Amino acid sequence: MKRVLIKCGWLVTLDPKIGEIRNGELLYSGNSIEAAGRNLGATADETIDASDKIVMPGLVNAHMHTWETALRGIGAQWMSADYFKHVHSNLATRYKPDDNYVANLMGSLAQIDAGVTTLVDWCHNITTIEHAERAIDGLVDSGIRAVFAHGTAKPIGLESGTPFTHVPHPRERIESLRKGRLADDDGRVTLAMAILGPDWGAWEVVEHDIRMAREFGLVSSSHTRRREDCVVPDGYAKMAKAGLLGPDHNLVHGTSYDTADLRVVVDSGASLTSTVLVELHHHIGDTMVAAFREQGGKPSLGIDVELYTSGHMFREMQAGLLFARGKEVRNNALRGNSPMKKVPVRSREALEWATINGAEAFRLDGKIGTLSPGKTADIVMLRANDVNMAPVYDPIVSIVEIAGAGNVDTVIIDGIVRKQNGKLTIAADVLRKRTEELKESGARIMRDGNYRVETAPN
Numbered sequence: 001m002k003r004v005l006i007k008c009g010w011l012v013t014l015d016p017k018i019g020e021i022r023n024g025e026l027l028y029s030g031n032s033i034e035a036a037g038r039n040l041g042a043t044a045d046e047t048i049d050a051s052d053k054i055v056m057p058g059l060v061n062a063h064m065h066t067w068e069t070a071l072r073g074i075g076a077q078w079m080s081a082d083y084f085k086h087v088h089s090n091l092a093t094r095y096k097p098d099d100n101y102v103a104n105l106m107g108s109l110a111q112i113d114a115g116v117t118t119l120v121d122w123c124h125n126i127t128t129i130e131h132a133e134r135a136i137d138g139l140v141d142s143g144i145r146a147v148f149a150h151g152t153a154k155p156i157g158l159e160s161g162t163p164f165t166h167v168p169h170p171r172e173r174i175e176s177l178r179k180g181r182l183a184d185d186d187g188r189v190t191l192a193m194a195i196l197g198p199d200w201g202a203w204e205v206v207e208h209d210i211r212m213a214r215e216f217g218l219v220s221s222s223h224t225r226r227r228e229d230c231v232v233p234d235g236y237a238k239m240a241k242a243g244l245l246g247p248d249h250n251l252v253h254g255t256s257y258d259t260a261d262l263r264v265v266v267d268s269g270a271s272l273t274s275t276v277l278v279e280l281h282h283h284i285g286d287t288m289v290a291a292f293r294e295q296g297g298k299p300s301l302g303i304d305v306e307l308y309t310s311g312h313m314f315r316e317m318q319a320g321l322l323f324a325r326g327k328e329v330r331n332n333a334l335r336g337n338s339p340m341k342k343v344p345v346r347s348r349e350a351l352e353w354a355t356i357n358g359a360e361a362f363r364l365d366g367k368i369g370t371l372s373p374g375k376t377a378d379i380v381m382l383r384a385n386d387v388n389m390a391p392v393y394d395p396i397v398s399i400v401e402i403a404g405a406g407n408v409d410t411v412i413i414d415g416i417v418r419k420q421n422g423k424l425t426i427a428a429d430v431l432r433k434r435t436e437e438l439k440e441s442g443a444r445i446m447r448d449g450n451y452r453v454e455t456a457p458n
Helices: 066-071 080-088 097-113 129-142 171-178 203-215 235-241 259-268 276-282 289-294 313-334 347-353 356-361 395-402 428-448
Strands: 003-012 020-022 025-029 032-037 046-057 059-064 116-123 145-150 189-195 220-223 249-252 271-274 379-383 408-413 416-420
Touching: 003 395, 046 395, 046 408, 059 097, 059 313, 059 356, 066 097, 066 116, 066 129, 066 428, 097 116, 097 129, 097 408, 097 416, 097 428, 116 129, 116 189, 116 356, 116 408, 129 145, 129 171, 129 189, 145 171, 171 189, 189 203, 203 220, 203 235, 235 259, 259 289, 271 289, 271 356, 276 313, 289 313, 313 347, 313 395, 347 356, 347 395
Parallel strands: 003 046, 059 116, 116 145, 145 189, 189 220, 220 249, 249 271
Antiparallel strands: 003 020, 003 025, 025 032, 046 379, 379 408, 408 416
16 A cells, blocks of 8 residues: 655644644555654655645535535525525426436535535435435545435425325335445445434434434434424424434534523434534524533534535634634623633634534544544645745644635545645546536526526615
8 A cells, every 4th residue: 555644834633642743744554544743754655745734634514415516606695485495395306316416526526625525415305216326426426525414305385295294214215325335334435314303304204214224323414493393392302302312313503492402412412513604694593503512512514505605614614613702702791701811712623613523423533533543544735825824823723714715735535635736636627527517407407497596686
């Protein structure tokens, strides 16, 4: 196996035993990290001079509906009702399997380009096994590490017969994937279940889906919604009482949750993913990254949908950190306390939200999330001398509060270089072809749905 030595300007491992090292070195062999530290004295087949770069763990996007890539930006002026009306009740129903393929391929390439090495693809427009298979093909062909969270379509307002809220997750699809191409939990693409959960599904469906996920050894993940709209009121407390809520379950959003709700989640060991930019766009309650942290939970971060906002995890980290800091400062003042003398939420926490916490939520922390010996070589390098980056004093601050996707120079996933010298390694002619296919897919879907993009008023 090829041994590669990276000579780093700044090495950010997030491993508490190793820490952050100026002029550190990182050694990996094949797809596995061998050592991280100073002056390793290692022999290598290749040496990479990253003396002008910050070397860090790849980002983990813990929640994204990648299938919507061809619809980027069309919802920037929408509210929640518009999303359900235009997407789930219309455009989602127009998707063919190959639309899923090109959306997942191009969406994943965009994530790699922006420093993401692991993507949780929450794919909830699946109506046939072919849709699922082609969505997975897109992930595989991109080279990204991914958790394919198999979901079911929600044709809101279009129910004929049994409403989607009362339809259990289809066993035949999960069984086909789990016993077939996604049987290996050590593979680069693994399987999870994107289920309705108690906020969107009937109790019988919740029980069925959780028990099936556990039978197949899968993490389950569910969206939350406004309390007054929940199908099963106090559903997560009921799940906890029934032994159905635990570390193998991931909640997304939770913006209507109060302290008692969060305590149920934290005490059960379940995880919570915030999609801060989208939640700030139109959710009624606060994004939960601050409150979940305050209750002792470990927040993770995701993009959710690019219909509303950027797909860049650097912006998501920045937004989450600033929201959490501001919330702590305001809460402190409301309690009548003296002004804080130290920043209440440090930059390192936000980087952990976007790396190791997302890995833990989907049981990948033994493989990724930190640059630790024995873990997989999922590595990102940022150009520290870019005009918007220099000078670097604290590399973690520079990553979280200064850097953007444009600073990503190199991305290595599973030991394979997927971006180098600021460019994706996919052949340029292939990328152009796929880009045109993405445009054509989006145009056809909107044409078939008789949907016309509305521009913002002048």
